[in-house]
Amino acid sequence: MSPIGFFILSALLFGIGIFGIVARRNVISLFFSLELILNSANVLLVGFSKLHQNLFGEVFVFFVLAVAAAEAAVGLAIVVALYRLTGSVNTEDFSRLRW
Amino acid sequence: MNEVFFYLFAGLSVAFAAVAVTAKNIIRGGVALLGSFVALGAVYFTAGAEFVGIVQVIVYGGAIVVLYLFALMTMDLKKMKEDPFRAGSVAIGSFLSLAVIVLLITGGLTVGGEVEPQISGATEIAMPLFYKFLLPFEIVSVLLLVATIGAVAIGRRDS
Numbered sequence: 001m002s003p004i005g006f007f008i009l010s011a012l013l014f015g016i017g018i019f020g021i022v023a024r025r026n027v028i029s030l031f032f033s034l035e036l037i038l039n040s041a042n043v044l045l046v047g048f049s050k051l052h053q054n055l056f057g058e059v060f061v062f063f064v065l066a067v068a069a070a071e072a073a074v075g076l077a078i079v080v081a082l083y084r085l086t087g088s089v090n091t092e093d094f095s096r097l098r099w
Numbered sequence: 100m101n102e103v104f105f106y107l108f109a110g111l112s113v114a115f116a117a118v119a120v121t122a123k124n125i126i127r128g129g130v131a132l133l134g135s136f137v138a139l140g141a142v143y144f145t146a147g148a149e150f151v152g153i154v155q156v157i158v159y160g161g162a163i164v165v166l167y168l169f170a171l172m173t174m175d176l177k178k179m180k181e182d183p184f185r186a187g188s189v190a191i192g193s194f195l196s197l198a199v200i201v202l203l204i205t206g207g208l209t210v211g212g213e214v215e216p217q218i219s220g221a222t223e224i225a226m227p228l229f230y231k232f233l234l235p236f237e238i239v240s241v242l243l244l245v246a247t248i249g250a251v252a253i254g255r256r257d258s
Contacts (some may be wrong), residue, residue, distance in 0.1 A: 001101060003210050008207070016196065019192040020120035022188055023185075026179070028171060036132075036135070039159070055223060058150075059231075063150075070247075
């Protein structure tokens with residue numbers, strides 16, 4: 001099995017995530033795109049772990065997963081608080097810090 | 100045989116990811132993201148990373164996406180305006196993503212070697228995780244506790 005498959009999959013997921021972050025203006029969609037980018041990193045970590053016969057890459061996937069879970073929890077709390085404040089999840093309505 | 104299933108589930112995962120990012124209906128996007136993560140778990144299985152695949156399905160599919168969907172249920176979905184894509188941001192986004200994709204794949208072409216799909220279950224993962232990476236593991240547990248407390252502190256109403 002050639003390692004190029006992992007690169008293609010990771011690159012496509014990363015590209016889709018970047019596109020979503022630039023093009024969407026719904027905060028929840030931005031979170032979806034962020035999760036996709038984190039997953040693309042995980043794919044490469046697993047691929048290199050299998051390529052080099054070294055399990056440290058797979059262990060690192062767990063740390064990425066834990067950080068992703070923490071980010072989702074805190075980020076969603078912030079989004080829900082902002083939703084209560086402004087009644088919207090569109091990034092263009094979050095202009096409180098702009099004059 | 101592994102390779103066939105690898106490309107099958109990789110294609111499935113990419114297709115679901117594209118739906119998740121472009122779907123106008125945000126709930127549909129969340130469910131597509133769930134499909135993408137489950138397909139990625141299957142991709143890990145084809146590479147032999149069994150435990151990572153199981154954890155991917157349980158944590159990403161079972162916890163994170165469901166957390167997003169629950170948070171969406173507290174919001175008024177009818178009031179969310181369907182945002183039409185702007186031509187400018189779509190152009191910038193496509194350019195950036197294409198540049199990143201080309202860069203990553205050209206970088207990947209220089210990597211040689213063969214991936215040997217050796218099975219790494221819980222036993223194999225446990226040795227490095229609990230010997231070499233014990234301190235980061237404990238720090239991650241503190242991070243999760245802090246994140247939980249922070250989420251509760253931010254999310255509660257003022258009384």
